[in-house]
Amino acid sequence: MSYEVESRERILDQLRQIVQTNMNSEPVQVYLFGSWARHEEKRSSDIDLAINSLSPLSTSKWNRLIEDIEESTIPYTVDIVDLAHANPILVQQVKEEGILWKDYTTG
Numbered sequence: 001m002s003y004e005v006e007s008r009e010r011i012l013d014q015l016r017q018i019v020q021t022n023m024n025s026e027p028v029q030v031y032l033f034g035s036w037a038r039h040e041e042k043r044s045s046d047i048d049l050a051i052n053s054l055s056p057l058s059t060s061k062w063n064r065l066i067e068d069i070e071e072s073t074i075p076y077t078v079d080i081v082d083l084a085h086a087n088p089i090l091v092q093q094v095k096e097e098g099i100l101w102k103d104y105t106t107g
Contacts, residue, residue, distance in 0.1 A: 011074055012036070015047060016101055018072060022065040023102060027054040031098030038097075046077040050094040053084065054104060 012032070019030050034048035035041040051057070062082075069078045083091050 008041075011047075011076065014072060015049075015069070015074055015078065018068045019049065019065070019101065022061070022068060023051070026057060026061070027104045028052060028057070028102065029100060029104060030102040031094050032101055033094045033098035037099045046079045047074070048079050048081070049101075050081045050083050050086070050098060052091075053082075056084070057082075 023030060029052040031037075031050040031052070032048070033050055035045045036047050041047075066080065069080075081090070081094070083094065086094075
């Protein structure tokens with residue numbers, strides 16, 4: 001395994017762990033989408049996540065997730081989209097092309 005692949009997987013594993021820790025008890029779907037999901041990321045790419053919740057998440061829950069990501073050692077900007085407030089075309093694209101990291105009932 002090359003250094004870049006190893007580093008990529010380490011970064012995604014760290015991000016996935018932060019998301020799982022914060023969203024474990026929440027009825028949400030979490031998707032990785034965009035260039036990182038397509039394995040087309042560059043050094044300047046951000047990491048795109050989308051969250052689809054069965055019920056609205058509290059502001060404190062969102063803030064905690066964002067804070068934990070910002071305080072991590074992940075060397076990329078992470079962009080989080082709330083699918084409840086996203087453009088329907090983006091929602092469709094995420095659901096068709098994104099990688100499902102967490103389903104409603106899984107931790």
